[in-house]
Amino acid sequence: MPDSNAAAVRMAPRTGRQLREGDVAWVGSEPRLRAARCLDCDTRVFPAATVCPSCNGERMAELPLSDTGTLYAFSTVHIAPAMWQTPYTIGYVDLPEGVRVFGKIEPVAGLAPDARVRVCLEQADDDAQAPGWRYWFAAA
């Protein structure tokens, strides 16, 4: 669906914290969110950490995340700090790797808890010194 994808990219919500190069994993030629998995206790975290928040271990492996998942819950926000343009929608998405990721959602029409959603990723250059990535969710 190149068309709807292009529309989504144009509408990409500005996020306060860009991902860094290290937050993205490559599956073939496709960029994916990069989580980490603890080789000791199997805890999975996004963004990837170098120390396991469950067991404090330091053996963390890369875990590329799937690009579709299930919406756990979301909310459209009408009042927020001045840095945000309201309204905007945020939510939690459960990915098959056992990781729940928080982010903005756009477009939001027709979504409900348990809906299938897609993870969108694009390169961002808001900060010329440290170009990175931006992600958000859209209906699958």
Place this chain on the structure above:
Amino acid sequence: MPDSNAAAVRMAPRTGRQLREGDVAWVGSEPRLRAARCLDCDTRVFPAATVCPSCNGERMAELPLSDTGTLYAFSTVHIAPAMWQTPYTIGYVDLPEGVRVFGKIEPVAGLAPDARVRVCLEQADDDAQAPGWRYWFAAA
């Protein structure tokens, strides 16, 4: 010394907190700094308080302060928050009523600890809603 007084007024340092009408007492037609004296334990405080900081009593009487005193210590400040224009000089002055008052000093030339200094007072209208007073110290 109307001339030197006029000069001092022109040089009046801007202070962050103006005194309010209630911080000034009148001795005849002369405005004076207004302290308070506790009728129970004789503690004296400037600015005047309605509760005694020593005994927590509430019987506080007006105590107009003299307009000359003795310089306890002072310092010329070269680094300060952006709201202040540096350098400026601040110091503690001991007044005969047993009250030590902190404030700006101008002009500062020739001063040393134990010097005699004069308390200068002028009406200030920095804040049109709540016109008040400004005070500083100068060589006596």
Place this chain on the structure above:
Amino acid sequence: MNHANLRPVSVIGTGMIRFGKHRDLTVPQLAQPAVREALREAGLEPARIQAIYAGTATSGWMPGQRVARDTGMSGIPVINTENACSSSATAFREAWVAVAAGLYDYVLVFGVEQLTKLGGGTLPLDQDDIEVANGMVMPALYAMRAQRYLHDYGASEADLASVAVKARRHGALNPDAQFRTETTVEEVLASRRIADPLTLLQCCPTGDGAAAVVICPTEVAARHGERPVRVLGSHLASGRFLPGFRDMTIPEITQRCSAELYEDTGVGPEDLDVLECHDAFTIAELLYYEALGLCGRGEAVSLLHSGATSLGGRVPVNPSGGLLSKGHPVGASGAAQIVEVVRQLQGRCGPRQVDGAKVGLTHVTGGGTSGFDHGACAIHLFGV
């Protein structure tokens, strides 16, 4: 936690100011009337106080000393604590430890906050947190819990609004409440949208306030005031990191903290006559009914509609009006809950009195962090 060497502790004085917007006051000016009232109730001169524990989240340098300075209590140890919404409940806990351990006999605890100084809107959060950096605000976090709870248990937005209606009905009877008028489900649902499905009247208001209590060993408490209230237990927890697909309608930290406290004290939820819980948003009160053990999973709406948690019911929750109606000046809320529960157990609450209340609980939590239910939770039990 080992309590073997600890002395029983009682509350002998309480004070608070009416919560609301007090922009013209300084932080010490907010706190002083509450502190002076607590000392007066305890029948103590300021010089008898041996230590001060002050809780606040946004009041700058050494708020405890700035308050002590103007109330005749200088020289003694002052400890300032911060734990977001649990700041003054944490101060109370630290004070309780010190008195119970025998370090001091008479200790003042107060909480204060001046949210109007922050310029209104949602609370400023930690920008290093990835969720905050992606647009998270506290109302949205509760809104998502609400959405999921409604989805999982078939509850309605009108059910949520009913929590606010109860809070305002209680608050209308409390002279210290920020809101003292009643409201309706229709009015709540029609109020401004904040974070769907939560509307303005489902969110605690921005405000300023202060509350204070004086504690001492139970063995000398009878000498002070008319009816000292015993501290039956104090528990503090931080959030546990929960990776994966956790059920966000289960407030993990509250559930664990209360379970540990019940176990510690032998007091169970069935023993409670009155409680003040952290109803920062309507959904919160429902979730805490379940987490505190007042009812089973998914039963909160029924419990609410049964009237059990309203004044006159079996176990009134937030007779003060709670955060939704009394107001939520962050650092002051924990101490204000304690003031309310102590006064309820003393039978002093007039038209909002819970008849014959003997055992009460205060619960405060908060501080959002990604991967955690909340940053801190403090629960206290009181009895007469």
Place this chain on the structure above:
Amino acid sequence: MNHANLRPVSVIGTGMIRFGKHRDLTVPQLAQPAVREALREAGLEPARIQAIYAGTATSGWMPGQRVARDTGMSGIPVINTENACSSSATAFREAWVAVAAGLYDYVLVFGVEQLTKLGGGTLPLDQDDIEVANGMVMPALYAMRAQRYLHDYGASEADLASVAVKARRHGALNPDAQFRTETTVEEVLASRRIADPLTLLQCCPTGDGAAAVVICPTEVAARHGERPVRVLGSHLASGRFLPGFRDMTIPEITQRCSAELYEDTGVGPEDLDVLECHDAFTIAELLYYEALGLCGRGEAVSLLHSGATSLGGRVPVNPSGGLLSKGHPVGASGAAQIVEVVRQLQGRCGPRQVDGAKVGLTHVTGGGTSGFDHGACAIHLFGV
């Protein structure tokens, strides 16, 4: 203060990061290496820690939880304390009370501060204070004390500068110090003027840092680490309101706090082998020599020039380099002093080791308020 029911407590782990400008790190990133080092020294897995006391002045919401989150210590009670420069010394005291009272066995204390985030310059003070509103800044307060001390006791600006020279000589031997080069009296006096008579090199630098310790009951301390250090005493005081013409070269709060601690513990200034004191400015160290009882009134300059307070002397003061050379990230300083004194008593300080040190003291104070010497002062005594 009644210590009858308190258990002896020991320090079994210490950690700190080098103080300096770490603008690119977050507050948790600053604290974690210090926390992990302290746990490692104590030989404890994070899961063994039962409570955390965090001290900081300017780190925002719940810094203790944010650090705990990333170091595997979630769920346990976390208490965040603020007391200006005494923030983490206050955290240490609260932790000591809790362990001594028997509530917990293994407790982590840390201090952290990131002053570079504030944009440099003098620390922001409380604008409600009339002195602050009239131009008071911390260096000027100490500058006036210095001017009066020089006037009253015939000391010179070169005498003041000698304090900085000693601090930098010590700091040059400390890999964790912000400044690790020596300096001269001439260089100190020729540096930029800050608040006359104090020059730049007479003022502690702006910086970031963190320090941590782990404590436990003395009865089990021998199982952890090689040489546990016993906490002989802990005292906290707030300033006393002193109206009238007080002598501002007498640090009232330090004098009173140390006198009470000496009385409590039976340890006197003549028993000290090493101490870290709050040398935020050169004059401060001289005033604290007298207030802590190392010498009589007006004798501080002689004591300094005698070499008694230098490494190799009778009672080395600030072997770490002190705030002047090690740096002064406000909330981290109290914990860092404890790290230094504990390591000195363990004989681990290499070229800056005080030979055979058996008893050490840490002293931190601060928080300017009109009418008071300072807002808080915390003094701890340690022994092996």
